[in-house]
Amino acid sequence: MITMTIVYGFINSAILVVAALGFNITFGISGVANFAHGALYIAAGFLTYLCLTELHFPYWIAAPAAVIITGALAAVIYRVVLLRVRGLVVSEVIATFAIGLAILELFRFLGFVGFEFTLPVFVDASVPLGNTLVDAQRLLVVASGIVLTVFLWLFTHYTKTGLAFRGIAQDERTALTLGINADRVAALSMAFGGAYAAVAALVILPLGTIAVNEGYDVMINSLAVCIMGGLGSTGGLIAASFLIGYGQIITATYLGTHWTMIVSLVAILIILIVKPSGLFGHQKELEERT
Amino acid sequence: MSDDVILEAKGLARSFGGIKAVDGVSFELKANQVLGIIGPNGSGKTTLVNLLTGFVKPDQGQILYKGQDVTGLPPYKVAALGMARSFQMVKPFYELPAFKNLIIPLFSSRVRRLAGGKYGDRDAVAKDLLEEVGFERDSQVITQRAGSLPHGYLKRMELAKCMALRPDLYVLDELFSGLSLAEVASLVPVIDKLMAQGATIIMVEHRLRELFRIANQVIVLNFGRKIAHGAPQEVMNDPEVKSAYLGSETED
Amino acid sequence: MKENDKSAGRRLERIDRGIHARSEDIFALNSWREMLYLLGPRVIPVVALVILGLVAPLYWQRVLVSTAMFALLAISWDMLASTGMVSLGQALFFGVGAYVSGILNHYYGLPPWLTIPLAAVIGSVICTIMLLPVLRLRGIYFAMVTLVLPLMLERIIEATKIFGGTEGISGLGQLPSVDVEFIVAMVAVWAALFGFRRLMNSDYGLVLKGIKDNDRSVMSGSINIYLYKAQALLIAGSIASLAGAFMTHAYMFVGIPVFALDYSIIPIAAAAVGGVGTLAGSLLGAFILVPLNELLRGLGGLRSVIYAVLLVVFTVGLPEGIFHFLQRKYCQFERWVEVS
Numbered sequence: 001m002i003t004m005t006i007v008y009g010f011i012n013s014a015i016l017v018v019a020a021l022g023f024n025i026t027f028g029i030s031g032v033a034n035f036a037h038g039a040l041y042i043a044a045g046f047l048t049y050l051c052l053t054e055l056h057f058p059y060w061i062a063a064p065a066a067v068i069i070t071g072a073l074a075a076v077i078y079r080v081v082l083l084r085v086r087g088l089v090v091s092e093v094i095a096t097f098a099i100g101l102a103i104l105e106l107f108r109f110l111g112f113v114g115f116e117f118t119l120p121v122f123v124d125a126s127v128p129l130g131n132t133l134v135d136a137q138r139l140l141v142v143a144s145g146i147v148l149t150v151f152l153w154l155f156t157h158y159t160k161t162g163l164a165f166r167g168i169a170q171d172e173r174t175a176l177t178l179g180i181n182a183d184r185v186a187a188l189s190m191a192f193g194g195a196y197a198a199v200a201a202l203v204i205l206p207l208g209t210i211a212v213n214e215g216y217d218v219m220i221n222s223l224a225v226c227i228m229g230g231l232g233s234t235g236g237l238i239a240a241s242f243l244i245g246y247g248q249i250i251t252a253t254y255l256g257t258h259w260t261m262i263v264s265l266v267a268i269l270i271i272l273i274v275k276p277s278g279l280f281g282h283q284k285e286l287e288e289r290t
Numbered sequence: 291m292s293d294d295v296i297l298e299a300k301g302l303a304r305s306f307g308g309i310k311a312v313d314g315v316s317f318e319l320k321a322n323q324v325l326g327i328i329g330p331n332g333s334g335k336t337t338l339v340n341l342l343t344g345f346v347k348p349d350q351g352q353i354l355y356k357g358q359d360v361t362g363l364p365p366y367k368v369a370a371l372g373m374a375r376s377f378q379m380v381k382p383f384y385e386l387p388a389f390k391n392l393i394i395p396l397f398s399s400r401v402r403r404l405a406g407g408k409y410g411d412r413d414a415v416a417k418d419l420l421e422e423v424g425f426e427r428d429s430q431v432i433t434q435r436a437g438s439l440p441h442g443y444l445k446r447m448e449l450a451k452c453m454a455l456r457p458d459l460y461v462l463d464e465l466f467s468g469l470s471l472a473e474v475a476s477l478v479p480v481i482d483k484l485m486a487q488g489a490t491i492i493m494v495e496h497r498l499r500e501l502f503r504i505a506n507q508v509i510v511l512n513f514g515r516k517i518a519h520g521a522p523q524e525v526m527n528d529p530e531v532k533s534a535y536l537g538s539e540t541e542d
Numbered sequence: 543m544k545e546n547d548k549s550a551g552r553r554l555e556r557i558d559r560g561i562h563a564r565s566e567d568i569f570a571l572n573s574w575r576e577m578l579y580l581l582g583p584r585v586i587p588v589v590a591l592v593i594l595g596l597v598a599p600l601y602w603q604r605v606l607v608s609t610a611m612f613a614l615l616a617i618s619w620d621m622l623a624s625t626g627m628v629s630l631g632q633a634l635f636f637g638v639g640a641y642v643s644g645i646l647n648h649y650y651g652l653p654p655w656l657t658i659p660l661a662a663v664i665g666s667v668i669c670t671i672m673l674l675p676v677l678r679l680r681g682i683y684f685a686m687v688t689l690v691l692p693l694m695l696e697r698i699i700e701a702t703k704i705f706g707g708t709e710g711i712s713g714l715g716q717l718p719s720v721d722v723e724f725i726v727a728m729v730a731v732w733a734a735l736f737g738f739r740r741l742m743n744s745d746y747g748l749v750l751k752g753i754k755d756n757d758r759s760v761m762s763g764s765i766n767i768y769l770y771k772a773q774a775l776l777i778a779g780s781i782a783s784l785a786g787a788f789m790t791h792a793y794m795f796v797g798i799p800v801f802a803l804d805y806s807i808i809p810i811a812a813a814a815v816g817g818v819g820t821l822a823g824s825l826l827g828a829f830i831l832v833p834l835n836e837l838l839r840g841l842g843g844l845r846s847v848i849y850a851v852l853l854v855v856f857t858v859g860l861p862e863g864i865f866h867f868l869q870r871k872y873c874q875f876e877r878w879v880e881v882s
């Protein structure tokens with residue numbers, strides 16, 4: 001029982017990290033809270049599914065195609081919609097929230113509801129860990145969590161685009177004077193966030209079915225870990241994912257699965273009440289300058 | 291502590307993510323004095339104002355106002371005690387007529403208390419206040435949309451907003467910035483009048499020449515630290531002050 | 543005279559239609575025409591709706607009742623938004639009001655004419671208390687809390703199985719007839735609209751709006767913004783809770799669907815379509831969207847998509863909303879003048 005809790009808690013935390021990275025990237029760089037993140041995640045899942053089953057693409061084409069299309073979709077959302085309400089934070093939130101809703105409900109309307117919507121696992125095997133059997137896909141999520149985080153770090157520290165990302169994130173005004181195009185970077189950050197959402201979908205969704213409602217849960221979970229960690233802070237995100245991830249598994253084991261989402265929801269509330277800037281966040285967002 | 295000390299700051303410090311915006315600033319201010327606060331850009335003047343008026347909580351230090359510890363009090367309580375501040379960046383309610391901008395402080399319980407428990411005709415009081423800071427009474431400026439007023443009027447409106455609270459201590463953050471010489475000259479009598487009524491004033495300024503005519507004493511900040519404190523002439527001859535201002539002297 | 547649109551050699555000039563003397567409360571009316579000009583847009587919709595409602599078939603009467611309830615939610619949202627508290631969860635007030643009236647009716651046997659006003663008060667008090675700890679949050683942080691709270695209450699009821707759990711409570715008391723329902727709904731919605739508009743145009747409302755524009759400046763005016771925000775929550779929340787209580791008795795049922803996203807998103811969409819910040823726009827938006835929703839019933843799930851798309855289009859493309867547009871057309875002449 002204990003080992004199982006430890007192992008599954010770890011995996012669940014990794015799932016939270018992977019699912020939330022995209023949201024966190026976009027927010028950290030351009031300050032856009034992309035409430036359509038969960039919808040992009042689910043859209044990527046269905047896109048891959050369609051490429052595989054309707055178009056009969058091989059997996060190695062379908063998966064990258066879904067990642068690219070989702071990223072492009074996110075960039076288009078930025079260009080067409082967000083650009084016009086840039087800086088009006090509340091309008092940004094309402095717009096992305098509504099877009100997410102539209103995407104998810106469109107899938108529901110088109111009949112994407114049921115158990116047949118699944119993605120293939122990468123390796124169909126199980127690995128014994130202590131006295132629990134863990135299937136390989138779950139371990140893969142953990143591995144991809146590490147890879148994605150390391151990749152992000154390398155990207156933002158060693159590539160020109162990545163450095164521009166960090167420049168904007170740290171001080172938009174200075175970055176502007178250095179000739180960094182804030183709108184282009186923001187659009188790119190949306191695309192990057194969207195692509196990360198798609199990758200997350202590719203590794204996580206094979207664990208279950210692709211369900212519209214999952215989109216809302218992914219959104220809530222991502223919000224929870226990002227707020228708890230301090231919006232925009234990757235280290236905080238990982239730490240918060242482990243707190244919430246283990247919290248969810250423990251409540252699920254001892255109280256029942258009904259309680260898993262409540263953990264995330266309560267976490268959001270408590271953090272916003274006690275320390276709105278998050279465990280590791282900068283307080284810049286809350287104490288605006290004069 | 292003598293009786294007529296109205297404000298005392300003890301070792302105020304506040305940093306923002308590694309930057310020490312204000313770093314151990316202490317001073318005493320006697321009632322009915324004008325204290326000038328000067329320093330190069332980013333030296334922590336506005337942060338000091340924010341600390342004094344409760345908009346930013348200090349990491350360290352203590353603020354005594356009329357002998358009462360006001361450290362950590364929220365801004366509206368500080369204001370209710372009679373310490374009013376103006377903002378460096380004016381953000382009026384653009385859509386409203388100018389005089390309506392003063393309604394908010396006039397609506398406060400402090401004003402009601404001072405008026406003996408009744409609000410009175412707020413609109414009339416607001417118009418009177420604007421006239422006091424130099425809005426022409428019978429012209430349109432008082433009823434004009436605030437958004438269509440020139441910057442000079444908005445700055446004066448900012449002062450009127452403070453006056454609406456009938457405070458004992460004014461903390462004015464760069465009231466003169468962006469004003470023409472004539473406009474500054476027109477505000478000097480207003481400040482003289484406040485002083486005559488017994489007010490105490492802290493003025494953060496970049497306009498040294500104008501400030502030095504009004505101020506009794508000056509504090510110089512540099513990188514958040516108080517590097518000099520004294521009479522205006524004395525302070526300006528201080529070598530450390532000279533070097534802090536070298537190249538960044540702003541007489542705009 | 544304001545707002546000039548430039549275009550090749552001519553510009554559109556807008557001129558306010560004159561009322562001879564006008565202050566906030568006193569209209570010195572010179573003629574019947576002016577009286578009509580002022581009262582027309584206020585009285586005609588009220589009368590028209592009442593007549594329409596009383597002659598409409600039962601089904602559409604019910605639609606109008608639920609439209610009125612969505613209008614209350616939208617007006618409530620708009621008032622909160624005008625105070626700088628953008629809510630992504632009007633379902634919170636709605637749902638809590640609904641449950642309070644359901645509980646009072648089912649467990650304590652109180653009749654609807656008592657539970658509805660009680661739920662309006664108790665519901666908004668409960669919600670305000672829940673939101674008290676986050677009053678210092680602004681913008682998206684506050685919005686997130688409002689988004690999270692109804693979801694959380696829903697899941698808690700589901701998990702703990704209190705108040706009937708997922709089954710809800712059914713067989714609740716009803717208002718005497720649909721006609722009565724309709725009249726009550728109309729009185730509520732118009733009273734809320736005119737009352738709230740008056741409030742927001744008073745000096746008190748000015749303070750509330752000031753909090754939205756620049757809360758620091760309001761605080762420097764020695765105003766306890768948290769107290770005012772709490773009051774705004776109480777006031778605005780009461781009509782949203784009333785709507786929830788009312789619908790509970792109209793459906794004779796309360797259950798976790800009262801926390802559904804619809805009750806959060808449709809009011810925002812209504813306010814966005816009608817025009818944010820006017821209250822009347824929210825009402826107008828609700829009276830466009832909700833009946834439209836009924837007409838589109840055949841489309842099933844696509845309706846949510848349509849709402850969402852309308853919400854995006856109006857928020858991003860036409861932030862002014864329909865009401866501002868109509869108001870401008872009504873209150874100003876337009877004419878082209880040659881520009882030399």
Ligand SMILES: Nc1ncnc2c1ncn2[C@@H]1O[C@H](COP(=O)(O)OP(=O)(O)OP(=O)(O)O)[C@@H](O)[C@H]1O
Pocket residue numbers: 284287288289290306309310311329330331332333334335336337338378
């Ligand atoms: N809310 C804040 N968050 C982060 N950093 C801040 C904040 N407020 C001030 N700072 C930093 O503190 C330092 C001091 O700023 P402050 O505004 O007090 O300077 P100032 O003397 O008023 O400058 P100026 O003459 O330009 O008005 C600056 O480096 C500024 O970037």
Ligand SMILES: [Mg+2]
Pocket residue numbers: 335336337378
């Ligand atoms: Mg400053």
